[in-house]
Amino acid sequence: MRKLVGVAYVLAVISVPAAAQQAGPASSKIVAVEEGLTSAxxxxxxxxxxxTIMTEMRRLNVPGVSVAVLHGGTIDWSKGYGVTRAGGAPVTPDxxxxxxxxxxxxxxxxALRLVEQHxxxxxxxxxxLLKGWxxxxxxxxHVTLRELLAHTAGTTVHGFPGYAAGVAVPSVDDVLAGRPPANTKPxxxxxxxxxxxRYSGGGYTVIQKLIEDVTGRPFAEVLRNEVLRPAGMSHSSFSQPIDVASLATVAWPHDGLGKLVPGxxxxxxxxxxxGLWSTPSDLLRYAIAVRDSARGADGRVLDRYLAxxxxxxGKGNYGLGPEVHVTPADRAFSHGGSNAGYENFLIAYTGSGDGVAVMTNGARGNELGMExxxxxxxxYGWPxxxxxxxASVPIPAATRALLIGNYAIPDLGSFSITGDGQGLAISLKEGVSEPLYASGPDTYFxxxxxxxxxxxxxxxxxxxRIVTGPFDVPFAREADAKP
Incomplete structure (x- = not known):
């Protein structure tokens, strides 16, 4: 059964010492972060x-984690934990x-830099502006770039599973048209x-073709020249697949059972x-570039108006690219990232200049990253x-028996609810389940x-309906689907 959001997880040897880039004035903060993890x-x-980070890595079966922290507009510290793969090298900030x-x-x-350049x-x-397709x-x-960037264009295809080693890889036009060897719909x-x-990876693939069509250059080259180099993201690239030499040193993806993703x-x-390969420090350099542009700083990479x-x-609390949340004291912009065997998160504040980027090579890395x-x-005293x-309330026995089953989520996958002692458990990802609590007769968390x-x-x-952040999706129990 295909589980919700395509995530699965990893068990690996995590006794390798963490590798730190900096341990000066921020050392007390590092310890506070490492020992202060809590659930959502x-x-x-x-x-x-x-x-602690290390105990949670073991509990969640995540072999490697890399963290970088932004404070006052500069990178305060960065540190790696665990390994790139079982028996592999330690994770470092690079x-x-x-x-x-x-x-x-x-x-x-x-895309906004190309808007600035007319x-x-x-x-x-x-x-x-699109050529051919x-x-x-x-x-x-008609659809606009603004709508594509903000996930309001009405485009289909939520996300992409990628292509395993040895499998034929389609062109961008094949992906957009949904024709073989593409593994997603048009x-x-x-x-x-x-x-x-409505979140749409398909919409961003339209943007990819649009950028190539108006520049006449490969997308990876345009991104290198327009963002990666200007922002100082020297370790990052859109190399897909990554070159063989780099493949030997990158963090490899793992599933929820602690096994390497095949190939x-x-x-x-x-x-x-x-398609981005990066490090947490480079992701923070992107955040710094966006923040500096929004503040009209010298050397900014984007016009202040566009930033x-x-x-x-806007709708769904998304701006033109990142998710955006305004608090009484500040404005936060963020985005998560989930590829097969990788889970990541980036957030920064435009006012305080604080933020964090977390990258993991385990399918349960999202939970760890949010912790x-x-x-x-x-x-750091964020708002x-x-x-x-x-608060939770007991689940009546009749309700418990009624809810046990498998459930389908249109275009996203499925999940299951099973018995757990006198309560219930939910499995949103393959091989992973956790307790399901009731806060009322029809509300669970x-x-x-x-x-x-x-x-x-x-x-x-x-x-x-499942509600989390801006996502609000329907589900229904599958017929004759008792686990």
Whole structure:
């Protein structure tokens, strides 16, 4: 059964010492971060346990983690933990990981630089600039770059699984058309553009083709010249597949059972959506470039007007590339990234200049990355990213029996609910389950993330919605699908 969001996890030897880049004035902060991990949700009336990075790596089966922390607009410290793969080298601050969907806000910065150069326009019809393949749209409609960047264009295809070693890799046009050897459906517009937010890796693949078509240059070359070099991201590239020499030193992906992903890193021809190789320090250099541009600093890589538009939250709390959250004291921009066997997270604040980037080579790395982010938030006094307290109530036996089963999520995958003693457990990822708690007769939650299930507990068909951040997706129990 294909699990939700395509994530799975890893068990590896993690006794290798961590490798630090810096241990000066920030050393006390490093210790506070390493020893202050907490879950996304804590049960009301129950003390929140504090965990360490190393113990959580073992619990979550993540073999390698790299962390870089931004403070006051500069990188305060960076450090690697664990190994690139079982029996492999220690992770260092310079170890490369696949960044997954963090490729999208990096691509957005390149697209906006092309807008500044008058080679692209934010509000014109993208089909007027696309060559050969055109984006299918409903009659009388057109799609803009602004809508593609903000996930409001109505484009299909949520994400991409990549291509395992030895498998034929399609061209970008093949991916967009959904023709072999592409392993995803065609990209087209199936809702009125601009009316709703829906995350779309397909939309960013349209941007990839758009950038190549207007520049006449390979996407990876354009991104190197327009973003990576100007931002000082000297370790980063959009090499897919990565060269053989580099492959020997990068962090390799692992599944949820602690095994290497067969053949190693998947290849992602969808470069704009998922093709970036990077380090946490380089991701923070991207964040610094965006922050400096929004503040109108000297040497900025983007016009202040465009940077401000990039960081203006719209539908789904997304700007033009990153997710954006405004607090009374500051503005945060962020993005997560999930490729096969890699999980990552980046966040920075435009006011304080604080932030963190976490990259992992384990499928349960997202949970670990968010724990590290909350620990950094506590150590540095951030206005957000704190644990949420929720009260739980007993689940009646009849309800418990009713909910056990397998559930389908249209176009995203599936999950299962099983019995767990007198309670329930949920499996959102292959081979991984965790307790499911009730906060009311039709509302359920987990501790690893701020994810809530709203369930119609009535036969004959049990339906509901999963809500987490801007994502709000329906599900329904599969027929005759008791686990």
């Amino acid at each position: 949700v804590v049960l009301a009336g129950t003390p929140a346990p504090r965990r 170890t490369l990981f696949q960044a997954g969907s963090i490729s999208k806000p990096v691509t957005a910065l390149a 080679r692209l326009t934010l509000d014109g019809d993208v089909n007027a 055109k984006l299918p749209v409903p009659p009388g409609e 990209v087209f517009v199936d809702t009125k553009p601009g009316t709703m937010w 190693g890193p998947h290849t992602y021809p969808e470069l704009a959506a998922a 401000t538009a990039m960081l203006m939250p 590290i982010t909350r620990s950094v938030a506590a150590a 957000s990213y704190r644990s949420i307290e929720r 987990i501790l690893s993330s701020d994810l809530v299930l709203h369930v119609n507990n009535r036969e004959p068909e049990i339906t509901g």
